[in-house]
Amino acid sequence: MVAVEPSRTAGVALWRQVQHDLRRRIDAEEFVDAFPGEKVLAQEYGVSRQTMRQALRPLRESGVVTAQRGRSPRVRTDVIEQPIGALYSLFASVESAGMRQYSHTLALDERRDPDAAQHLGLEPTARLVHLARLRFADEAPLALDRVWLPARIAAPLLEADFSYTALYREMAERIGLFPRRGTEVIQAVTLTEDESAQLRTPPRAAAFHIERTGWVEETAIEFRTTLVRGDRFRVSSQFSPATGFQWGFDATGTSDHPPVSAGEGAPR
Template sequence: MTGHLATGRNRVNVRRLDRAGGDPLWKQLQEDLVRRLRSGEFDDAFPGELALVEEYGVSRHTVRQALGQLRTDGLIVAERGRQPRVATAPEIRQPMGALYSLFSSVEESGLPQHSVVRALDLRADGVVAARLDLEGSIPLLYLERLRYAGDEPLALDRVWLPAALAEPLLAADFTHTSLYNELAERTGINLDHGREDIRAMNPSPAERALLHCPPDAAVFSIIRQGTAQNRPVEWRHTIVRGDRFALSAEFSANTGYRLTPATTALAQAW
């Protein structure tokens, strides 16, 4: 329903909210904006705070509460001093419940993928060596790639492997190939188990610039340890743009979430 609100000489249509009780005004406003957003009404542009104040006849504080919830839900992007805009859907959606392949996920999305190799060498790293159950001075193979989906960066990928196993990878071309494919072909090692810890984080200024990450977007920080026949073979840290990548999971009343089925192999991933 709409009414009219006098503003000097002008009268503007006002969308009515229930002021007699029920949900708070900001909640009603948020729900109505979601309805309008999903109907495609804001495909061209999302209204600013002052426009919503006039349109709904509410305070700016109420509008900001509603917009804050829309931002939290990932439906809009609102930067300080700029008009809100509808958030774009992530281009790459990765189901959880499998030890997945970023390489394959990008190509299945229809986007061409390639990598810029920033480092491929042997080095010592006591902290990572300990995570691989190795002595701190043992050399490791280090591979760092900036991974692209289409014309834009998607992820910054850093991986360490024991040099004694992985040294043949120094001859590989990682601009358009999977690490695990190269590992299997050049060393005969197939990873069969892995663990990942995933969390949201704000990238450093250098990482944000490297990934062309928007100023309002967070990233996924993904730490993976991969093993072969119960031996730690890989420690990896990948930073993935949160505005281009999403994780999804399936669940049921009988089985709950299926996140790490023991029968799923890690081969061909990443």
């Protein structure tokens, strides 16, 4: 596919024209094997290195084009796929796709939160362990994750380092239990300015808001909210003649976002 050289009389910034054409070529899967360097692209489009750098910046910040030290840039095609109906692990999902998973811990403390306490069936003044993380897949942010657990059982988690581990794994090792079943509500949302900055997406980008309550027998022990980038995650379901289509939903809209696969019961 041939690059469309930008017009200097079109009334649109050169870098925007170049960026638009690069997205066209990316969508056409022209750069599956490799993505050209900045210098090569600048020559191809007949623009300066500075203009090309401006055109590439949004693609890099959104994770569409990635580059690691010592490696050539490439177009990210791996999006994370999650089956509906499994007690899944975002940690395991990322690693099963061959990507490096890690987290920046934004908060790990004991606090009161009446809304979270209500979801857990506790009094508004109940003490809760709160864990907030920015989750990464390779070098790009994937999700903002916040979890609340009853402090009476989860206090040992305050000593854990969540940089390279899953919450459910730490729960199993430190307190001897983790959710065996759960309920989730998945909703399409647009990110706020602060959320977009943390997840390195364009302003008001689409995302999934996932609200989970995890249970052990009849006791709720986890309330979680997760914001996942819409360009890197999708959900799937299974059906058969015997079971039918097993997927409950709130018909307030539709979503068509294409994603890593995870198994039931894996640590999250």
